[in-house]
Amino acid sequence: MVQLSLIIGAATFAGLAAAAGTAWKSNIKNVVVLVEENRSYDTILGGLTYNSKLNNFIQLSSSFCNPVNTTNSSQGTICAAESALNVDPQDPNHSISGVNMQLFGTFHPNETLVAKYPTTPGKYQTMNGFVYEHAIAYKTTTSSKLHEVIDYYTPAHIPVMNSLAENFVSFSQWFAAVPGPTNPNRAYLTSGTSAGHGKNDAAFGVYGLTQKSIFQQLSENNITWINYQNSTTGAGLGFNPDADFYAWTKSSGASTTNVKGLNQFYTDAAAGKLPQFTYINPECCSYQSFHPASSISNGEKFVKGIYQALRSSPQWNNTLFILTFDEHGGFADHVPPLVGTLGVPAGDSITYTETAPDGNPITFKFDRLGVRVPTFLISPWVASGAVEGVGSNNGNTYTHTSILNFLSELWNLTPLTPRVSWSSTFEHLILDTPRTNVIANLPNPVEY
Template sequence: MWVAEWVCKGWYWISNWVCKAWHTVVEWVCIAWHWIVIAVCIAWAWVARTACTIWAWIAKWVCVAWTNAVCWLLVIVRSVRRRRHATAGSPGIKHVFVLMLENRSFDHMLGFARLSGTDPATGAPTDADDLRAGTHFNIDPADPTNQVLAASPADFAISTADKDPPHEFLNALEQLAGPGARFPDPVTNGYPAAIDNSGFISAYRGAGSPDPAKIMNCFAPRQLPVLTALAREFAVCDRWFSALPGPTWPNRFFAHAASSGGLDDSPSGFEVATSTLVDGYRFWNGTIFDRLEAACIDWEIFEGDEFPVTFALSGMDLYALDGHFTDFEDFRTKISDPDYAPRYVFIEPNYGNVLPTTKEDFTCGNSQHPLDDITRGERLIKDVYEALRGSPHWESSLLVVTYDEHGGFYDHVRPPGAVAPGDPISDPDNDHHHFDFRQLGVRVPAVVISPYVKRGTIDHTTYDHSSIPATVERLFGLAALTARDAAARDVLHLLQLARPRTDTPVTLPEPADSGFVCTSDAQAASVVAADPMLRRTMAQSPVPAPLKGFLHVSYRKRLETIPIADQAARQRLTSRFTAIRTELEAREFIHESRTILRALRRSGRPLETIRRVESPSTPAPR
């Protein structure tokens, strides 16, 4: 028994030590394996991170090199194309500037300027097609026996009591084709053929003006010394027409896209969160800014206030992040830089008080809106010209000053037909009247300015706003956007001098003294706050057509202040916007948006810092 007991004890003792030894070995093997795995993982992570960093660096420089190579190739191709398709104009022009103002017809601004000079096509003496004959009139339906002649002078600003002259699609239809005109016309099934510019007074009376004959009043040269001086000093185009017979927004779209995407009237309300609301207005072939970007040609938009119309275009939020939008107050400083790079510059004015805090819409801006003091826009024109004239780029620049549409004011020249853009309607909500875009709108002022333009040029060439992208495209060797700009005349033929002039004025006359005093936002707010009847009227009125576009821009600009990661806040803003039904709600939204944007500007925190910080999923700017 003792032998078996001893064997068992010995076996237990041996087994115990064997197990302890095995456990110790296994434990140390596991610990060693753990440290080996950690070391391998750390090494692998370091190698992978290093490899990724190196690859990202290589990829970045490959992309940069590829982009630069493509850009250089495009420069070479454009240079060859320009030499092959050389025109008589564009000597040494590297920069194109466009200043587009608001709502004035040619006759209203220059009809009594008595502009005379030389026809660039024939070299013969010629006069502008203006009102000097003194026989152009309309008839007031309230007094059919009275012929109301176009006369001078005009009021520096239209009062709200006189009413903002109507200029929507149906208003322009009446102004061009007379009272009772219909669209589609029962004879042509399109725009009426019998255009005689006879319905300006009747349309203004229909808008509720107590003195509709004022629509025939035109400025005297002494009232517009700046614009008149430029028209005499350079080239005035007396057949530049708005792109369609209608309001601001679609006409401005033609200046950027040679199309309005089918929009034939002011923007409609945004009662639902459509792609146009969030992403902006799209065009099948993009815009001139997209063309320039794809061709590696720098461009810039100078904004006169927080709500530039161009911001309503799709993609402009990303372009803003990339630095393509600049406050106009920096215009003189930027173009004074000898290395200023942008080849195309579009200048937007300050559109004035589109706020709930003032009875006087669009006042205190410089867009020359009919409700605002015309001389403030004269100051803007003077500032733009003199800044460019004093810059290092004057001898390589072309400046076009024009107006988006006629603003309801009389003009005696019958607008001709047009080539339809040919692109599809980009949003069904754009199509208000089923317009085919084969008719140009009312004539507007246009002055082409460059040291290569002969003094006293009177140009009778037919243009419309698609002549702007057409000029840029042909100057820089870009393809046309639509059939409209492909057929449009450019202004390069007006650059007839081989050498730049040395006699162009360094300064322009001072604007006239209108006696207009601008009401500050604070003062206007107190006026409206103390006027409950006005607020009650606004609360019961639908959103006015001219405000809808600016309301949309204010939404898009304000959306940019909310981080993309904060989807709940962005949705709340969108829901509030789509719930707007009244004029008061619209004005309060615009006012709040402007206040937020101004506070950000004063704080020195640009919108791009907001969007770039908040979310790793934020797309990089183009």
């Protein structure tokens, strides 16, 4: 079978995918989801060149730049360069208020203007505040420090990610669920809402979320699942495995029966005993997760290990591996996310309020998406080197709850929240016939 390299859309992929009917459901028996940490699409994929439809930094007609100060142009600009660091010593701000600054150039966007341009992403969002926000957060105007949030990687820096992109499907329009930090995004990804949580507060470490999660829903429908997690991750670090966000996981006993160490994943994969739904939490935030100060090379080593375990598993021929990042981590991206009354529904009606660095409150309604993040579909059942643009169904937008909506389609589940049912699904990307020439071994990461 000849490998395919193309940009996928609602029309162009129709002849390749099982867009009609339900035949694809019998081909995907195991779904594996790995959620890495805190990198934007343009940071990771900004320098890739294998497909002209990537919509990344290197394909822009002019350099992507941000002012050092959005209110004082005399301080100059910082422009994206292909010199991102293997280890970022600073962790850019990615709170709700910080992301407001990054997207709008202010902590307090004019919500009237946000709503005035619901069908024109970017009309009001400037995407010019990443550098200034970093300057505020770290009280610096040092060029090398400011470059950390806007620079990007080349294929030589990230051979593992580049190989995955060249051999499988990537998304050029996949947005985080929340323009804010890790755990609210992970909650949306696993339950379709964060129940009003807009920061990584204590509730996530004490089984404090009471909404129904995908884990509970799968159990109620007799669909097997395990949340595999690194043994150094836990409530003591403030980052429970995602299944343990939820009160149900503890009260049902699933926190004992269905949350396992990462070593068990490798054992189960080798034995062909992975459940129908596998969810993987990396360690955070020292060496596996890409989250500063995790190195890019160690993050790639971890991803390669997960891929190789799946590729050599007896279950590979019926596996769909979804790799994504929970949020952008404060790193720059040039594509504005959807906003306001375009119809981005919240998971529920609960709002969140925090105090911005200027001392004034910000209330967020969860009606805007977060920044673009790298996302891949990896399977013998997807095309090679393909780039999926805007969604072709439902909300026409890919976001973390697209995974939940896909699972709803796959296993005939009721969407958990309005955000889930709104999100585009991607079953049209599943081929009618599996590829037989799927890469067996990914390249080794590089230290630099």
